[in-house]
Amino acid sequence: MKYTKEHEWLKMDGVVATVGITNHAAEQLGDLVFVELPNEKRAVSLGEEIVVIESVKAASDIQAPADGTILEVNKNIVEDPNLVNSDPLGAGWFFKMEITDPSILDTMMDEAEYLDFIS
């Protein structure tokens, strides 16, 4: 698993990353009540705001962690946004994307570095 400073996690399978948000981020955001996901097959670039997540109190964005193409989105979290709170590393994943240049992963944190980052 790789982690970004925006509190996203990436699980790699070849050049395809499954992306979600960390436990820490889910806890900070509070109970989610709305999720809006990007369209499948959409080309995205690093830092682009592609997901909207909202709690009772506030709206936030999730950015694309790399350049690439969205392959699949998790429609379950649109139906039940609370999945992101109850299982952020599993059933609460956001999208799968093909990463154009996987070398970007070398710039991301591993778990130990991420835990250090949030402490």
Place this chain on the structure above:
Amino acid sequence: MITSLKTALHDIHQALNGRFITYAGYEMPVQYSDGVLQEHKHTRASCGVFDVSHMGQILISPGSGSEEDLTRSLEMLVPSDLFSLPENKQCYSLLTNSSGGVIDDLIITKCKDYFFLVCNASRKSLVFEHLRLRLGEAFKVQLLDNRALFAVQGPLSDRVLTRFSSHLSDMNFLDFKIVQILGTECWVSRSGYTGEDGFEISVENSRAEAWFKEILSCKEIKPVGLGARDSLRLEAGLCLYGNELSETITPVEADLGWVIHKARRVGGSRSGGFLGEEIILRQLNSGASQKRVGLLPIGRAPMRAGCKIFGDKHSSTEIGSISSGGFSPILNKPISMAILDTTFSKPGTKVCVELRGNRLLADVTCLPFVSHNYKSKKGNA
């Protein structure tokens, strides 16, 4: 760097794992461990306690003037019928400005020979200065910085507080009473900002912590932060200063015409005589061009403060904007309030709200979203 102000309960909020934000210069808990959603639901189902000590508590007494003169002078600043306000009774009121806008919304309590006001935290210095300047030297205006304020809100509030005092159950909505509870003088009113039955209790700072702990020991009660306070008041269709109320929105535009009491209206016994009377009374009679309304978004996306509103998908003419918006935990869907062109303000009208570049439909609807549950003389209304 400016240090944030803290209420007398700050240490307890920390011990309760409160998450802090700075609000109106105060470091306040926006939520505790349970989170906004659970705190909100708990308040509607049972009972929540809120620290609202950041709000302004103001005493106005006759000083060297007479009580009658004080009442007359205060009536020049608000459109309320203060002469008819009985002792130990409160009214919701508005400090107006000369252009018909609102300096602040507040609760005015008529006490024995003085008035007790509770105003917004963000406006309290301004309100204090306004009162001092406008009321003049003769009357004594005090902004109390030695008192904490709690709100106990929810259907079980009465049951909980009855354990501490037998003198509260017979109070009705907007009644006020000074009682001894736990060896402390408490200024208690049956009021709040959630739409639920409940009480607001003012105690001296030195007693605040002991008091709050005692209340929290009741199993029905949970601490509730400012996050749920906002979502509760939005469901109850209540105005928030800075959102639905401002120096440039009149009481009629905020759909608070009922705040202008009969005696102060055209044809009343003391018609007008408050700041901005001309425009406010004219709007009361012939309507205003914009009005506060409730909006129910058609989809699931919350429409929050600042979103622009249009009459249809393509029109370039803005007809209003969202003043408050979020998610209703009780209705399980998004809700908003808006200040909208009166032409579109009829319930059932469809409007388009611009959200992240898209125009989404919303229905104009009646307020409140969740009905009020205040204690009336007939029992729980």
